Amino acid sequence: MANPIVALRAYRDGLHLIIKPHLSIAEVEEAIQQEISRMNRSLSGTSVQIVLKCPVLEEEEISLLRSKLQETYDLTVRGVEVTEAPVSAPIAAAPTMHTITPATDSRDSRDSEPSRIVPHTIRSGQTEEFPQGSLIIYGDVNSGSEVRAGGDIVVLGTLRGSAYAGMNGRLSAVIIAMDLAALQLQIGNYMHRPTVSQKPRGYPEIARIGAEDVIIVEKFVKF
Numbered sequence: 001m002a003n004p005i006v007a008l009r010a011y012r013d014g015l016h017l018i019i020k021p022h023l024s025i026a027e028v029e030e031a032i033q034q035e036i037s038r039m040n041r042s043l044s045g046t047s048v049q050i051v052l053k054c055p056v057l058e059e060e061e062i063s064l065l066r067s068k069l070q071e072t073y074d075l076t077v078r079g080v081e082v083t084e085a086p087v088s089a090p091i092a093a094a095p096t097m098h099t100i101t102p103a104t105d106s107r108d109s110r111d112s113e114p115s116r117i118v119p120h121t122i123r124s125g126q127t128e129e130f131p132q133g134s135l136i137i138y139g140d141v142n143s144g145s146e147v148r149a150g151g152d153i154v155v156l157g158t159l160r161g162s163a164y165a166g167m168n169g170r171l172s173a174v175i176i177a178m179d180l181a182a183l184q185l186q187i188g189n190y191m192h193r194p195t196v197s198q199k200p201r202g203y204p205e206i207a208r209i210g211a212e213d214v215i216i217v218e219k220f221v222k223f
Contacts, residue, residue, distance in 0.1 A: 005031035008048075015043075015169060017069075018051045025061045029068060036073060044074040046169065052082045113151050122147060122161065131167055143183060152176070162186075163207075171209050176220050180205040190215050 005027055007018045019028055036043065048069065050062070057065065062080060069075040114133035122128050122137060124144030134151035141147050145161035150168040152175070159177035164186040166173030171188040185192040185207050192207065192215035206220035 006035050008035050015046055015048045016051050017048045018053065019057070020053050025057065025064065028057070028061075028065065032069075045076075046074075047076040047078045049078055050080045052080065115151075116149075121157065124161075129167075134173075141177075141182075149173070155180075165207075173208075175207040176204060178204050180207065180217060182207075185215055185217075187215055192217070 005020055009016050009018060017032070066077045069077055115136055116130040116133065117136045117138065118128055119138045121139035122141045122145040124142045127146045127148070128135060129148040131150040133149065135147055135149040135153050137147065137155045137157065140157035141155050141159045141161045141163065143160040146164070147153055147161065148164040148167050151165065151170060152173050153163050153165045155177040158179040159182045161182065162184040163175045163182055165175045166188045169188050173187050175185055175187065182194055185194065187207065187209055190209055190213070194217065204220040205217050207215055207217045210216035
């Protein structure tokens with residue numbers, strides 16, 4: 001049954017906490033508790049955008065709500081938005097993974113987020129993780145290895161292992177490789193297993209979330 005006061009929804013820029021018209025801050029807090037309790041995984045470490053539909057909360061109430069989300073649920077409020085218009089359709093109901101990042105525009109987030117350069121091949125059994133931003137691998141990602149990043153993953157070689165981009169929920173994240181032959185790809189909470197018998201294409205490829213909310217792999221030209 002839909003919560004009449006609040007809703008958690010996943011959009012391409014991350015998780016939105018939508019607060020509908022209400023009577024009191026106490027009602028809002030109780031509704032948030034109910035909405036989060038119905039999820040089957042912790043959202044600890046997630047960032048969230050608060051979307052207020054009129055009538056809006058007072059500034060003191062918003063400040064109290066920020067503190068409540070941080071202290072009780074370990075959520076980080078990345079912004080507050082007030083709207084009178086209907087909220088656009090989400091890509092899905094609230095995700096079951098605790099991975100969302102602050103990103104309102106993919107180009108802006110790429111310009112502002114940090115990147116880590118790995119100047120060597122990731123060998124079988126190894127894992128390279130950088131949740132704060134993007135990973136750039138100067139080498140291959142061998143079968144049996146895994147690379148994970150909060151932002152994009154760029155492999156200047158062959159990607160044969162597993163790659164998990166947008167691990168903090170940034171669904172605009174992409175995976176790029178000079179030769180993309182990964183065992184498994186994941187962006188946010190979307191997964192894709194390429195065909196095992198896939199042969200090298202001979203050109204760079206990019207994996208991203210397409211219009212049908214599935215991961216697609218295509219020839220990489222530019223962002």
